[in-house]
Amino acid sequence: MDLIFNIDFHSDEALYTQLCNQIIIGIAKETVHEGDCLPSVRQLAEEVGINMHTVNKAYTVLKQEGFVKVDRRRGVIIAVNTDKLRALAETKENLRILLARAACMNISREEIHALIDEIYEEYN
Amino acid sequence: MDLIFNIDFHSDEALYTQLCNQIIIGIAKETVHEGDCLPSVRQLAEEVGINMHTVNKAYTVLKQEGFVKVDRRRGVIIAVNTDKLRALAETKENLRILLARAACMNISREEIHALIDEIYEEYN
DNA sequence: TCTCTGTTATACTCATGTTATAACAGAGAG
DNA sequence: CTCTCTGTTATAACATGAGTATAACAGAGA
Numbered sequence: 001m002d003l004i005f006n007i008d009f010h011s012d013e014a015l016y017t018q019l020c021n022q023i024i025i026g027i028a029k030e031t032v033h034e035g036d037c038l039p040s041v042r043q044l045a046e047e048v049g050i051n052m053h054t055v056n057k058a059y060t061v062l063k064q065e066g067f068v069k070v071d072r073r074r075g076v077i078i079a080v081n082t083d084k085l086r087a088l089a090e091t092k093e094n095l096r097i098l099l100a101r102a103a104c105m106n107i108s109r110e111e112i113h114a115l116i117d118e119i120y121e122e123y124n
Numbered sequence: 125m126d127l128i129f130n131i132d133f134h135s136d137e138a139l140y141t142q143l144c145n146q147i148i149i150g151i152a153k154e155t156v157h158e159g160d161c162l163p164s165v166r167q168l169a170e171e172v173g174i175n176m177h178t179v180n181k182a183y184t185v186l187k188q189e190g191f192v193k194v195d196r197r198r199g200v201i202i203a204v205n206t207d208k209l210r211a212l213a214e215t216k217e218n219l220r221i222l223l224a225r226a227a228c229m230n231i232s233r234e235e236i237h238a239l240i241d242e243i244y245e246e247y248n
Numbered sequence: 249t250c251t252c253t254g255t256t257a258t259a260c261t262c263a264t265g266t267t268a269t270a271a272c273a274g275a276g277a278g
Numbered sequence: 279c280t281c282t283c284t285g286t287t288a289t290a291a292c293a294t295g296a297g298t299a300t301a302a303c304a305g306a307g308a
Contacts, residue, residue, distance in 0.1 A: 024224045040252080050297080075252090082229050091231060091239065092243070098215065103151075104152055105211035112240055197275060199283095
């Protein structure tokens with residue numbers, strides 16, 4: 001299956017951030033796999049109706065964060081560069097504020113665990 | 125114990141967002157409780173060395189998100205307005221992208237559950 | 249050579265974050 | 279009533295970032 005991009009122009013999330021997130025979710029759901037090519041910047045820009053530079057920014061961020069790399073011959077390809085210690089630290093910091101909000105709203109630890117399982121089911 | 129604000133002027137997070145997060149974490153950790161007063165906008169601005177309007181924006185956001193309310197006599201006080209269904213939905217959506225990143229970096233479901241428990245321990 | 253990659257440069261518009269100065273209404277204290 | 283404290287509002291200025299636009303470049307494959 002191929003990646004389908006769904007851009008919300010009225011969202012407060014930046015367009016390039018939406019692209020990044022959807023690609024990352026695609027990797028997690030195994031819609032795309034290690035070594036797969038992503039559309040060229042011009043192609044994807046045309047497809048979703050945005051500027052080439054916005055797509056390029058998304059790819060640049062994904063490259064810096066270690067999700068893709070550039071192959072002169074094939075373009076941008078999925079290549080996850082695992083820095084697990086750093087990823088664990090970042091995940092924990094992001095969870096800290098997310099769980100604080102949840103705790104304030106009376107969401108229990110058990111409800112969070114349940115949500116985690118539900119989402120991991122989505123990722124097979 | 126009182127809230128201690130730690131502002132990072134070099135962060136890419138907006139100053140008012142940092143204030144919001146630290147207050148929310150303070151509520152979750154029970155450093156501040158329902159009914160407690162927050163510093164006045166001018167007081168807090170002076171304390172952390174930023175503009176009054178930046179503090180005011182943080183308070184306005186917290187009010188809109190249902191963490192505080194304004195009492196004409198006492199100022200801004202902690203008052204969590206629970207909209208649990210909405211909170212659950214938002215939490216799940218935020219977890220989705222966070223877990224996708226984690227999954228890409230080979231962080232297992234069990235490791236996430238462990239992180240959750242570690243953080244909830246911080247919140248007693 | 250032609251055409252496709254990503255990349256770089258420049259420039260413009262627009263929204264947002266932050267600061268600054270100022271003023272206003274409501275409420276408590278003297 | 280006056281003084282002083284609240285939050286709130288208005289206006290203006292500036293820097294930064296997001297997004298677009300047009301254009302050009304080097305590398306690689308056909």
